[in-house]
Amino acid sequence: MTRTLNIKDALNEALRQEMEVDSRIVLMGEDIAGGAGRDDVNPEGTDCWGGVFGVTKDLLGQFGRERVVDTAIAETGFVGAAIGASLVGMRPVVEIMFADFIGTSYDQLLNHAAKLRYMYGGKVSVPIVVRTVTGAGFRAGAEHSQTLYSLYTHVPGLKVVAPSTARDAKGLMLSAIRDPNPVIFMEHKRLYLLDDDVPEEPYTIPFGVARIAREGSDVTIVGVQKMVHTALDAAKVLAEQGIEAEVIDPRTYSPLDEDTILGSVEKTGRLVIVDESHPRCSLPTDISALVADKGFASLRSPIKMVTGPHTPIPFSPPLEDAFIPDPDQIVAAVKSQFEYATT
Amino acid sequence: MTLARETLIDLWTRMIRIRRFEDRVAIIAANNEADGFLHTYSGQEAVAVGVLPLLNDGDAFTSTYRNHGHAIARNIPLDGLAGEVYGKANGVCRGKGGSMHVADQDFGMIGGMGIVAGGLPIATGAAYGYKYLGKDNVSAAFFGDGAVHQGAWHESLDFAALFQCPVIFVCENNLYAESTYIEYHLNAESISAMAAPYGIPAVQIDGMDVFAVRDAMEEAIERGRSGGGPSLIEAMTYRYGGQYEGDNQLYKPAKEVTWWREQDPLLRFRETVDGIIDAAELDAIDEQVQAEVTVAFDVAIAAPWPDVSELTTDVYAPLA
Numbered sequence: 001m002t003r004t005l006n007i008k009d010a011l012n013e014a015l016r017q018e019m020e021v022d023s024r025i026v027l028m029g030e031d032i033a034g035g036a037g038r039d040d041v042n043p044e045g046t047d048c049w050g051g052v053f054g055v056t057k058d059l060l061g062q063f064g065r066e067r068v069v070d071t072a073i074a075e076t077g078f079v080g081a082a083i084g085a086s087l088v089g090m091r092p093v094v095e096i097m098f099a100d101f102i103g104t105s106y107d108q109l110l111n112h113a114a115k116l117r118y119m120y121g122g123k124v125s126v127p128i129v130v131r132t133v134t135g136a137g138f139r140a141g142a143e144h145s146q147t148l149y150s151l152y153t154h155v156p157g158l159k160v161v162a163p164s165t166a167r168d169a170k171g172l173m174l175s176a177i178r179d180p181n182p183v184i185f186m187e188h189k190r191l192y193l194l195d196d197d198v199p200e201e202p203y204t205i206p207f208g209v210a211r212i213a214r215e216g217s218d219v220t221i222v223g224v225q226k227m228v229h230t231a232l233d234a235a236k237v238l239a240e241q242g243i244e245a246e247v248i249d250p251r252t253y254s255p256l257d258e259d260t261i262l263g264s265v266e267k268t269g270r271l272v273i274v275d276e277s278h279p280r281c282s283l284p285t286d287i288s289a290l291v292a293d294k295g296f297a298s299l300r301s302p303i304k305m306v307t308g309p310h311t312p313i314p315f316s317p318p319l320e321d322a323f324i325p326d327p328d329q330i331v332a333a334v335k336s337q338f339e340y341a342t343t
Numbered sequence: 344m345t346l347a348r349e350t351l352i353d354l355w356t357r358m359i360r361i362r363r364f365e366d367r368v369a370i371i372a373a374n375n376e377a378d379g380f381l382h383t384y385s386g387q388e389a390v391a392v393g394v395l396p397l398l399n400d401g402d403a404f405t406s407t408y409r410n411h412g413h414a415i416a417r418n419i420p421l422d423g424l425a426g427e428v429y430g431k432a433n434g435v436c437r438g439k440g441g442s443m444h445v446a447d448q449d450f451g452m453i454g455g456m457g458i459v460a461g462g463l464p465i466a467t468g469a470a471y472g473y474k475y476l477g478k479d480n481v482s483a484a485f486f487g488d489g490a491v492h493q494g495a496w497h498e499s500l501d502f503a504a505l506f507q508c509p510v511i512f513v514c515e516n517n518l519y520a521e522s523t524y525i526e527y528h529l530n531a532e533s534i535s536a537m538a539a540p541y542g543i544p545a546v547q548i549d550g551m552d553v554f555a556v557r558d559a560m561e562e563a564i565e566r567g568r569s570g571g572g573p574s575l576i577e578a579m580t581y582r583y584g585g586q587y588e589g590d591n592q593l594y595k596p597a598k599e600v601t602w603w604r605e606q607d608p609l610l611r612f613r614e615t616v617d618g619i620i621d622a623a624e625l626d627a628i629d630e631q632v633q634a635e636v637t638v639a640f641d642v643a644i645a646a647p648w649p650d651v652s653e654l655t656t657d658v659y660a661p662l663a
Contacts, residue, residue, distance in 0.1 A: 077499055085472035088480075112461055124446075181659050
């Protein structure tokens with residue numbers, strides 16, 4: 001049975017359902033329950049926050065502080081502890097409150113979680129999920145708004161997941177928890193309240209399989225997480241002008257579904273990649289290189305990237321709005337491709 | 344001496360095995376017979392051998408890039424260790440880790456970490472896992488004196504204290520953070536004193552005396568297994584080699600080297616067991632160990648390189 005849920009609640013349901021059947025799972029992070037140490041103020045099992053975005057709300061009441069663990073503000077400590085706990089049989093799901101805080105935990109992810117299996121000759125695996133929150137548009141300033149997809153995708157040994165719908169969020173989260181490898185699970189803070197039809201029963205969505213969000217024959221637009229929706233908005237405008245865009249959501253960046261992207265470009269002959277991240281060494285440059293290498297013969301015009309600029313993310317609302325790609329930029333990029341094709 | 348004779352023999356065997364293995368590694372390095380960064384453990388044998396034989400099956404520990412001694416103290420076979428030094432297919436990690444990343448979880452060795460203090464959060468997490476899973480296991484984390492400046496060090500003690508994890512932090516204080524002397528780099532009175540603000544029981548002990556190390560570890564393990572949380576042991580020791588093989592060691596005063604050589608853990612052991620075990624018996628074990636080391640390196644040298652197809656394996660664990 002399906003019903004309407006937003007991404008936040010779909011993730012909450014995924015965590016709850018998997019915790020109910022697998023006692024090895026603990027959630028760890030900063031204020032994921034909230035109010036630790038003041039259980040005297042509220043009835044037992046009351047979480048004050050449930051995480052700053054409420055993704056883990058009410059899980060404390062069902063699972064207790066043993067399994068919904070508020071840590072100190074120390075990402076290296078608790079991410080590393082999750083790695084160690086996973087090595088002795090647990091399935092930790094940790095939350096890094098904002099993806100920007102990667103800096104304070106990155107050594108444990110980059111040099112340990114990602115590498116232990118390889119450098120120790122394949123005898124161990126690190127089944128952890130690191131949930132983290134991405135994205136601009138929240139008036140959160142330069143240190144609480146980044147996406148940083150490529151900083152994780154670059155590292156062999158990590159898997160990188162970034163859903164853009166509630167249905168995908170639930171299915172990918174269940175796959176992430178069951179995966180024997182470290183998975184970076186990126187949740188966009190501006191998508192948490194987006195509704196979708198979500199099956200009630202547990203289900204998984206495999207990694208490395210893109211979702212075609214809209215079918216079309218004239219141009220392929222790959223959207224990165226929230227930009228899937230921006231691309232869909234652009235596709236509506238393009239359709240009014242007689243251009244049918246195919247919009248692809250890769251859903252996972254490591255592994256990446258190369259075949260779906262290449263197959264679509266083979267059909268359309270044009271590729272635009274849209275990402276709110278900074279442009280250099282990014283998913284758009286990565287996907288561009290893929291298609292330039294393996295899909296060159298299909299291309300009828302240059303590949304276009306629509307991204308944020310190579311700047312930190314500003315606070316001032318008009319500046320931040322200008323940072324984030326909008327449908328008009330996508331439409332302009334597509335039209336430039338058609339102009340190229342006709343010259 | 345309350346230890347059984349076979350325990351004494353076992354401690355001696357593990358210590359002399361480390362020394363003879365590292366003697367060979369130093370020669371290999373001097374002759375450029377192997378690639379890579381090599382860090383020898385000679386001088387610190389009493390720490391590994393005081394600590395590691397006390398771990399039970401199911402316990403685990405993290406190590407550092409100076410890990411050969413830890414592997415040998417857990418009785419990881421020497422041929423696999425020698426193979427890993429060369430990067431051969433018979434290495435304990437099939438050559439993919441190298442000297443700095445020796446690991447064998449079947450012996451409780453999570454592995455050697457190349458990042459200073461990188462193993463502490465992981466060992467702490469293993470202890471957290473034991474506690475959560477209701478096991479009475481403990482974990483240990485080795486680190487050098489240079490590690491205490493890392494945020495990871497602080498965050499590990501902090502986490503272990505907050506959740507009362509049964510982890511034993513074992514500092515091998517060999518007075519040098521790479522080439523930097525402890526009196527320059529350490530702001531605290533001692534490393535053991537740095538545990539106090541976390542409420543973690545700590546002792547500073549003679550790390551050249553395997554029995555002193557063992558006593559401290561027994562107490563820490565008892566605390567961990569009985570629900571008493573983390574401990575820290577600061578073992579004062581000395582590395583005879585450089586930070587790495589090839590280090591000029593110009594920073595070490597000759598007088599200091601001489602003084603510590605007089606505290607040699609093998610010498611100290613002989614003194615302690617004088618009258619209990621014949622020197623000739625210890626010498627015989629030494630000779631036997633030297634033969635083992637020779638065989639182990641012969642095996643490693645004769646072993647094949649890993650097949651190039653191994654380059655891309657083991658990056659991800661397969662889905663169940």
